[in-house]
Amino acid sequence: MQLYNSLSQRIEDFAVVNNTVRIYTCGVTPYDTTHLGHAFTYAVTDVLVRYLEYLGHNIEYVQNVTDIDDDILRKAGETGENWMELGNRWTTHFIKDMQHMNIRPPDHYPRATDVIPEIVTMVQQLIDGGVAYENNGNVYYSVEAWPEFGNLSHLDHDAMLPIANERGNKPDDTNKKDPLDFVLWQAKVGDEPAWESPWGMGRPGWHIECSTMSTMLLGETLDIHVGGGDLQFPHHECEIAQVEPLTGKPFVRVWMHVAMVEHEGEKMSKSLGNLIMMNELLEQVPIDVARIYLAWHHYREAWEYDEVEFKKATQLTEKLHQALTVKSAKSDVFDPTLHIRGFNDAMQNDLDTPAALKALGQFADEILVAAEDGQNVSQAQQELCRCGRVFGMDFGKDNAYPEVVEGWEKHLQRFEPVA
Ligand SMILES: [Zn+2]
Structure with a gap:
């Protein structure tokens, strides 16, 4: 099989080792509904997984839930809802959408808050390895210490900075040595949820969550890492930088990035408000038509909802x-x-x-x-x-496969409303 690898920017032969393919896909940050852009990424991953299974390969598939994050805390602050309940509620919505779409459940569905001790260990290892530093209870990754930073996005420091700033980077944080350094652990602010660490109470940065969960469950080198194209930088660039200095091995064999879905001439996004929700689509057409409609678009080409x-x-x-x-x-x-x-x-x-x-x-x-x-x-x-x-x-x-429903139900049990 041949796959385009965002790292080499080439179509490459993909050889399956030991008849097993280990796949990681960045999951949702559960604070809002699933729109067609998300659905496309998970439908593409689903087709990839199902096709590899069709060929007779074993699949080990991990998708995460980013259940502690700036966006969740902001939304919880706005609505007054407990951040964990908010996360559980939207994860439940997401799982229902995935079941409805007949998307095969991942074999592991970890959430970031399940693995805080492992995240703390990894952050400590990065400090010990000389690529991270602590300042005022925060820990940052030093991009200067990892010259390969930028290899996935194919951007230099000056080109990366404005994009990072658009996507949540805080360049003016005076605790940082370089405005592009990114947070691995952030000190507790106000009444935010926080966990113990060698640097005081705090919570993990977003990028380190994925590096921890993927390597914990799938090993030091993943076969395929999938994600929306908007995650290539900075998120996936940071994921690589957090793993490779510790393992000395390539983190991922093939990076697959799924193109954006557009609507009314622009990328579908929450901030633009031009969203088509997954459940709206499924109200209009049966599962088969929805799935064929999505598969009619090649995963690397942006397309317009029509x-x-x-x-x-x-x-x-x-x-x-x-x-x-x-x-x-x-x-x-x-x-x-x-x-x-x-x-x-x-x-x-x-x-x-x-x-x-x-x-x-x-x-x-x-x-x-x-x-x-x-x-x-x-x-x-x-x-x-x-x-x-x-x-x-x-x-x-017009029903999802029983194994799809059952597999997601098993994951769903862990996201029941907090009593
Ligand atoms: Zn991720």
Whole structure:
């Protein structure tokens, strides 16, 4: 299989080692609803995971919950709700959306507050390793101490700084040596939630949470790290800088960044208020159509939300349903090999889902023609069904797979409202 790697900026051969692929995707910060931009990232990861499973590989998939973060505390402060209850409530919403979308649950679904001691250990190791420093109860990462900082975003210091500032960096923090240094541990302010540490009461920075959870659960080198394109810098740049000085190994083999979804000519974002919510989409179309609609966009190309395309997705869905339910005759067997190859060629070409869907459309056409001609298409139908399941299709039942519902329910139990 070939995948585009944001680090090398090239399409590379992706070799599976020991038949296992360890995947990490940055999860949500639960303080608001899931919009189509988020859904696209998780749907892309889902197709990747399901396709690797289709090929017979074992998957170890981790997605996190950033349950302690500036945004959550700000929102909780605005509404007066307890920060943990707010986080649990929105995580529950997110899980319901994922179930509704028939997205395979991650094998591990850790939240940052589950791993505070491990985060503290990692921050201490970074100080000991000479790439971090403490000042007034805060710990910062010293970007000057890690010359590779910028390799993932392909930006130099002056280009990184304004982007970091737009995305939560505090350049004027007088405790820092360099305005680009980022926080690993922040000292308690006011009545914010806080945990004990060698530097006093405080809470972790956002970036260190992901580095800790990913390496804890998947080891020192991940096979594939997925995330929205807006996380490439600074978040993923920081994740690498926090891990590689400690392990001396590459943190991630392939970095996959999912393009943004646009609406009304701009990136869909909370601050612009141009959001299409996931549950709104699913009210308009069945799961199969929603999933085909999303997969019709290549993950590396930004696209614009357009309801007109629902029609195209509906037509393909109906054709696939027809091909799967057409009555098969008993005479010569229709050979699906060529069509399966077409599907695989597209998927192996940097997860070219639009081309794969086109191949499935042709596959369905041929099944319908063959059945009309009196051929036996039952094997072809089974293969088409297997391909469709890679996109999370349930073929008209409009229910998520039982294992999807059960898997998420297991995670959901840990996010019950605080009594
Ligand atoms: Zn992350």
